[in-house]
Amino acid sequence: MTVRSNGVQKVKVSDSIVEHITSMIRRGELKPGDKLPAERELSISLGVSRTALREAVRTLSLMDLLTVRQGGGTFVAELMPGSFMKPxxxxxxxxxxxxxxxxxxxxxxxxxxxxxxxxxxxxxxxxxxxxxxxxxxxxxxxxxxxxxxxxxxxxxxxxxxxxxxxxxxxxxxxxxxxxxxxxxxxxxxxxxxxxxxxxxxxxxxxxxxxxxxxxxxxxxxxxxxxxxxxxxxxx
Incomplete structure (x- = not known):
């Protein structure tokens, strides 16, 4: 699954990553069950630091949009009716x-x-x-x-x-x-x-x-x- 860097801004980087990935999920470009690239690969693809990416992933996990499996990677979660209210x-x-x-x-x-x-x-x-x-x-x-x-x-x-x-x-x-x-x-x-x-x-x-x-x-x-x-x- 390719996560494009289009639209990621350099201001408040982690928030921009959250908005970018959320938009991709809304549009169906990232679907439930899709596995995100490894942290290093994804940070390079988005043009952001790994620290900012980790912060964004934590936020997206709190929003129930991503699921992090220890040793297994990060996946798009199954979406519920209130998923996009989780900001x-x-x-x-x-x-x-x-x-x-x-x-x-x-x-x-x-x-x-x-x-x-x-x-x-x-x-x-x-x-x-x-x-x-x-x-x-x-x-x-x-x-x-x-x-x-x-x-x-x-x-x-x-x-x-x-x-x-x-x-x-x-x-x-x-x-x-x-x-x-x-x-x-x-x-x-x-x-x-x-x-x-x-x-x-x-x-x-x-x-x-x-x-x-x-x-x-x-x-x-x-x-x-x-x-x-x-x-x-x-x-």
């Missing part, structure tokens, strides 16, 4: 996500996810949401467990939307979401408010009222935003 992953891993930006993104995505969920969720999906709410109620005294169920609830809404892009997006940011939930739920009354909102959202979904489900989810995220601002001010 977020290195940023999340390095803690470079701003809390308010994350909430802003949630305010855009999650109300629409709830809207779609009310229209598309199966009875099994709704039963899962109800079961999670029951577990949240039972774990109000155990914040760590409560937070696990809180995140699980939001992912269940995404799954109920039957939109693979929404599911992949929330799955990609789930670690950052968990950290955010941990911070905010530690505030007095925050966990109970989250539980109350989840109940309202699920009731709207169960009654197939998409507009109401969207409205309650938006109010929920706005409440999270207010709590986050309080948390950040007092930190």
């Amino acid at each position: 977020l992953t290195p940023m999340l891993a390095m803690g470079r996500v701003d809390t308010m930006e994350l909430i802003e993104a949630r305010r855009i995505i999650e109300p629409k996810a709830a809207h779609l969920c009310a229209q598309r969720a199966t009875e099994e999906d709704i039963g899962k949401m109800n079961a999670i709410i029951d577990k949240m109620e039972q774990s109000l005294g155990n914040l760590r467990l409560f937070n696990d169920y809180d995140l699980e609830f939001h992912l269940a809404i995404a799954e109920g939307s039957k939109n693979s892009v929404i599911v992949a997006t929330l799955d990609t940011i789930r670690d950052a979401l968990y950290e955010q939930v941990q911070e905010i739920q530690s505030l007095p009354g925050a966990a109970q408010r989250a539980l109350d909102f989840h109940g309202l959202i699920t009731a709207a979904i169960r009654s197939r009222d998409a507009a109401l489900a969207e409205k309650h989810m938006l109010k929920h995220i706005k409440d999270v935003e207010k709590a986050a601002k309080r948390y950040l001010m007092n930190r």
Whole structure:
């Protein structure tokens, strides 16, 4: 498999390599299972240093676009629906996500996810949401467990939307979401408010009222935003 050097820029070399190889995968020039040339050969082909190439390969591995097999080489990974959203992953891993930006993104995505969920969720999906709410109620005294169920609830809404892009997006940011939930739920009354909102959202979904489900989810995220601002001010 030949990896051409066309398009690799000399500014921020490792980022340029990441973009170049990602583009080749998008265009089908590199396919799942293809083995990349050896490091020395590939660095010469791209006209970059081996250090920059190694950094790019690490990033592409974090993005789940490449798989490195010890002693076996580097291969293009099998692609999943959210594969090309994985540029977020290195940023999340390095803690470079701003809390308010994350909430802003949630305010855009999650109300629409709830809207779609009310229209598309199966009875099994709704039963899962109800079961999670029951577990949240039972774990109000155990914040760590409560937070696990809180995140699980939001992912269940995404799954109920039957939109693979929404599911992949929330799955990609789930670690950052968990950290955010941990911070905010530690505030007095925050966990109970989250539980109350989840109940309202699920009731709207169960009654197939998409507009109401969207409205309650938006109010929920706005409440999270207010709590986050309080948390950040007092930190």
